[in-house]
Amino acid sequence: MHAGWDPGPTYAPRDTARWEAEPDKRPGRTAFQRDRARVLHSAALRRLAGKTQVVTPGSSPHAWDATPRTRLTHSLECAQVGRELGAALGCDPDLVEVACLAHDLGHPPFGHNGEQILAEIAEPCGGFEGNAQSLRLLARLEPKRFTADGRPVGLNLTRAALDAATKYPWPQGEHPTDPGSPKFGVYTDDADVFAWYREGAPADRQCFEAQVMDWADDVAYSVHDVEDGLHAGHLDPNVLLADPERTAVFALARDRYAPPGTDEAELAEALDRLLDEEWWPHGYDGTAGAQARLKDAASQLIGRFCLAAEHATRAAHGPGPLTRYAAGLVVPRSARLECAVLKAVADRYVMQRPDQERLRADQRIVLAELAETLILRAPDGLDPQFRALYAQAADDAARVRAVVDQIACLTDLSARSLHARLTRTGVRSPV
16 A cells, blocks of 8 residues: 555545635535536537547448447447446446546547557657547646636546546656556646646556546447447458457457467457357347347446456455555456457457558548648647647647647547648548
8 A cells, every 4th residue: 555545435635626726616516526527518528429439430331330439439338337337346436437438538530540640740749649638638628727827727627537537647658567658648748737636646556446447448349349340240250260260369369458478278268258158149130139139248248347347356355435546456367358359359350451451541641741731830720729829839849739739639520621621632531
């Protein structure tokens, strides 16, 4: 236990403190209910409706797949999973829901593909990472509150909410086990608020609510990405019975998703456990019955993964509320391996399709050209908020950061539209 940290089961006044103190406009709400309302009403959350999750809207010819998941619907589903799991373990459910709703706010247009391009563009100003950008939105960019001297403090969430939304609690290059990892949770520009809400927290360790959010995110996207792949006709579940395909899935799972040291036999056992369940969807033809069976399979998987974590965590920590740094979420290795296999299935059969690679190549061109044009022409092309940040910038690095902030706030469509306007080209085809 970290020295000076109160491991009590309730949330302390320091947990509900805000960077800028402010009165409650409507007494009777908890601090975390206020946090939840602020994220729900934010423009950043609404913009996620225009950001693709895995399957691009309109890419399937089937009527039943007219509305695949977006980053917004993923975040809402993650919030539902996390809220229930957190409540079962004694967390404040509103606090966990805030973390889940906020966890993807910083993702740029075109998802992880866009994130990689912006990381290259942002090298002069300290890099780009979707989770660090989420903190920047919550604590600086989302217009809601300002200090008395006019400094923006974003949504001005509580200390516990900012901490719960932090998946990677370290700056760039300070990953606790892999200094070369591209994952980090705070830019140098935002180090002051990060130090404030992490004060007294164990270095590099997620709070308990962030761990619940992290697992809820894994559960939601691993299950729903496979579901969307089946809906869109990109995945025939019978291929998972063929040895060559299984070997390819296991290799992908080992490389990207499974815990270190995992071997193929463990992954084969994990997949076979799922295939042996009576609810596993061994076929899908889009009929109402098939859709219902697929939805039941998704529900079964979510319940399976959440109950595994709940039972293992309770076995380790006992009954009673588990909050902040008084406990750690325990996810059995078997559940992590099953989740890793599902991620690998979605990766291989949905994300690695040839048309998706062509789409990603086009997206890289759009973002690279857009960034180059904005940097050369700024402040022309910037929205008023980012034009002001650009004008206030103290050096070239800060000016690049203002441009990157603008691009990261765009949706897939608005990125293409702005690119077309500034480069005077036709809007590129999304395929």
